[in-house]
Amino acid sequence: MRNILVAYATNSGTTVEVATAIAEELGRDGSQVDVRKLEDVTAVEPYSAVVIGAPMIVGWHRAAVNFVKKHQQALSRVPVAYFITAMSLTQTNPHSTGVVPIYVDPGFVKPPKNANRLSLKERYTAVSNYASQPLKAAPLVKPVSIGIFGGKLELYRLKFLQVLFVLLMFRAQMGSLHNWPVIRQWATQVSPLLADKPRS
Numbered sequence: 001m002r003n004i005l006v007a008y009a010t011n012s013g014t015t016v017e018v019a020t021a022i023a024e025e026l027g028r029d030g031s032q033v034d035v036r037k038l039e040d041v042t043a044v045e046p047y048s049a050v051v052i053g054a055p056m057i058v059g060w061h062r063a064a065v066n067f068v069k070k071h072q073q074a075l076s077r078v079p080v081a082y083f084i085t086a087m088s089l090t091q092t093n094p095h096s097t098g099v100v101p102i103y104v105d106p107g108f109v110k111p112p113k114n115a116n117r118l119s120l121k122e123r124y125t126a127v128s129n130y131a132s133q134p135l136k137a138a139p140l141v142k143p144v145s146i147g148i149f150g151g152k153l154e155l156y157r158l159k160f161l162q163v164l165f166v167l168l169m170f171r172a173q174m175g176s177l178h179n180w181p182v183i184r185q186w187a188t189q190v191s192p193l194l195a196d197k198p199r200s
């Protein structure tokens with residue numbers, strides 16, 4: 001029986017909802033699935049496959065970056081999938097991260113205003129920029145997929161400086177962009193890939 005870890009980092013507490021939905025789908029075939037906060041995971045070796053997810057918090061959440069760096073040798077020996085939650089996403093060339101398949105919520109991703117001249121924000125929020133972050137942090141790990149989904153932003157969950165940042169600098173929209181059918185569909189598609197050996 002498969003023994004899958006779904007580990008997540010979070011800033012304001014909402015990415016656990018995404019991790020839990022993914023775990024539910026992965027467990028439909030009877031697989032044992034553990035949902036854990038990354039900070040509580042000491043080893044990945046007990047697991048036959050690992051899913052790691054985290055929000056963009058001016059870069060992929062620092063705890064996720066540190067985790068994949070620290071465990072990259074072990075993660076390179078099992079099938080791994082990454083997911084990213086965010087509030088803004090700009091469509092760019094889907095092949096720009098090479099061989100790793102990227103799955104984006106089609107209702108969440110937006111085209112740039114001018115494809116020939118991306119703004120600073122569009123370059124930062126580009127699919128290719130977001131997807132490259134876990135890959136750069138742990139180049140030995142070749143994930144079977146990277147899912148990028150709309151997240152959730154609620155002012156009352158944030159620290160004062162974070163409120164200023166998201167409102168003034170990032171101009172993010174408030175509310176939930178969680179798209180459960182899309183998130184669950186990704187998990188269903190990824191599920192059989194997590195049974196295979198990792199790609200070399």
Ligand SMILES: Cc1cc2nc3c(=O)[nH]c(=O)nc-3n(C[C@H](O)[C@H](O)[C@H](O)COP(=O)(O)O)c2cc1C
Nearest residue numbers: 010011012013014015055056058086087088151152
């Ligand atoms: C301080 C801060 C920085 C953020 N930075 C980004 C970002 O760089 N790009 C983005 O698309 N969303 C950004 N977001 C939005 C979060 O990624 C989104 O709200 C996510 O769902 C939060 O997940 P969490 O509740 O698990 O922390 C930011 C939110 C905060 C509070």
